[in-house]
Amino acid sequence: MYVAIAAAAWGTGGAAGALLFASGGLDALDVSFWRYLLGAAFLLPFTPVRLWRPNGRVALVGLGMAVYQTAYFAAIAESGVAVATVVTMGATPLFTALGSRLFLGERLGRTGRYALVTALAGLLLLTGGTAVAAGPGGGAAAGVGLGSLSAAGYAAVTLFSRRYRDEPEGMAVGGFVVGAICLAPLALAGGVLPRVSGESVALLVYLGVVPTALAYGLFFRALTALRATTVSIVSLGEAAGAAVLGVLLFGERLTPAAWTGCALLLLAMVIPAALPAARRRASRRLSAR
Template structure:
C-alpha cells in the first residue's frame, strides 16, 4: 500500500491533470490520423496504459488483484473515456474537456457527502463556487459556438457533445468516489485492474466500430503517448493522490486539465474562446491553484 502526504498528493493530482490535459488533443488527432472512433481510441488507451504499468509492476498477477471493487472502477473508466472522446468528436476538445471537468467536482461533491460522509470546508466550497462560475462562463451558448472550429469538418452538434461530456463526468466522479472509498488497495493494482476491466467492456463495441488503427508513424506515436503519459502515468498518480486527499479536493484540483486542454484546442485545432470563456478559464485556474496550495499547506 502506498502512503503519501497531503502535500505530495496535491502535487501528484496536479501532475496528473497536466498530463490529462494533453489526452484530448492526442485523441482528437487519432481520429484524423489513425482512423479510429471514440470507442477504438478508448480501448487502445486502456490496453496500452495497462501494458506500460505492467512493465513497471513486473510481479503483478491480475487474478490476485481483480476483486469486485475494481469491476465498477473499470466500468466507470470505460464510460468516462468513451463518452469523453465522443464529446470531443461532437463539440471539440475545449468544450468537451471543460464541461467534463467542470461537472465532475459537482457530482463528486454531492456523492462524497452522501457516499463517503465527507464535509466540505469553507475554502473548498469557495473554490467549488469559483470553478462552477468558470464552467458557466465557458459553456454559455456564445462560448459553445465560438469554441467549435469554423469551416469544413467542424463539430456539427455541440449540444450532443455536452451530453456526452456530462456522461463522462458521471463516470469520472464514480471512479473517484469508488477509489477513495476503497483506498486500502495498491493504487497501481487499482489502475491496472481498472484498465483491464474497461478494455473488456469496450472490446465488443470497438470491434463493431473499427479496432485496427492506421499503421502510420504518427498514429503509432500518438497511441504510445496516449497510453504512456495521460493514461499510465496520470492514473497511477491520480490513484495515489486519492489515498491522501478528499475525493472532492482531487476532483477540483483536476480541473486544471480543462484549462490546459482548452489552450491546446485553441493552439492546435483552431478552436476559439470568447472573452467570457477566457474569464472562465481564469476562474477555474484560480480555484485549482488556491485549493492545491491549501492541500499542500496541510501536508
C-alpha cells in the same frame, strides 16, 4: 502536486484523441480501447506482481472507466471539444461533491466551496463562449448528454476509489485491463485497427503513456490522501492545460475572458492547499503569543 500533474497530462488527451479520429480513422470506442490497452502495457512493468490479481473492486472501477472515457470521446465527436469539456468537467465536481457528502460523509467545507465556485467560474469563462457558439443543434444536445454521462462515471470511479483506497498501481492497471476488455467486443465489431502511419503510431503511444499510464497512476495515488471533491476540483486544471496547448501548438487564440478563466482554474487548484496552510500558520502565530 500529483493531481496537478495528472490534470496537465489529461489536458492533452482530448487533443490526441481528436487527432486520432482524423489520422488513424478511429472512433471514440477505438480510441478508448487503445488508450486503456496501451496504458496497462506501459504501467504493468512498474507494478509489483502481487498487485496484478484482479478483484471485484477493480472490475467495477474498470467498468466505470470504460463508460466515462468512451462517453467523453463520443461527446467530442458529436459536439466538439468545447461542449464536451464544459459539460463533463463542469458537472464532475458537482456530482463528486454531492456523492462525497451522501456516501462518504465528507463535508465540502468553506475552503472547498471557495475552490469549487472559483473553478466553475473559470471553466465557464474559458469554454462558455465557444460552447454557446456551437448552438443548440442535435450534435450539441448529444454532446451534453454524453458529457453528463461521462461526468457521472468519472465521479463514481473517484468516489469508489476514495472509499476503498486500494493499492493505486494495481487499481490503475486493473482498471485499464477491465476497461479494455469491456470495450473490446464493441471496438472489434467496428474495426479497431488504425490506419498505420508514423503520426497515428506516435499519437497512440503518447496517449497510452502520458494522459493514461502516468496521469491515472498519479490520480489513484492522490485518492489515498485527498478527499474525492478536492481531487475533482484540482483536476479541472485539465481545461486550462488544454487551452494553453491549443494556443502553443495549434495557433488557437483565447479571448481576455478565456485567459481570465485559465487564471481562475489555476487559482482553484491552489486554494485547497493554500488556505488551510495559511490558517495553520496564523494559528501557530496566535498560539506563540
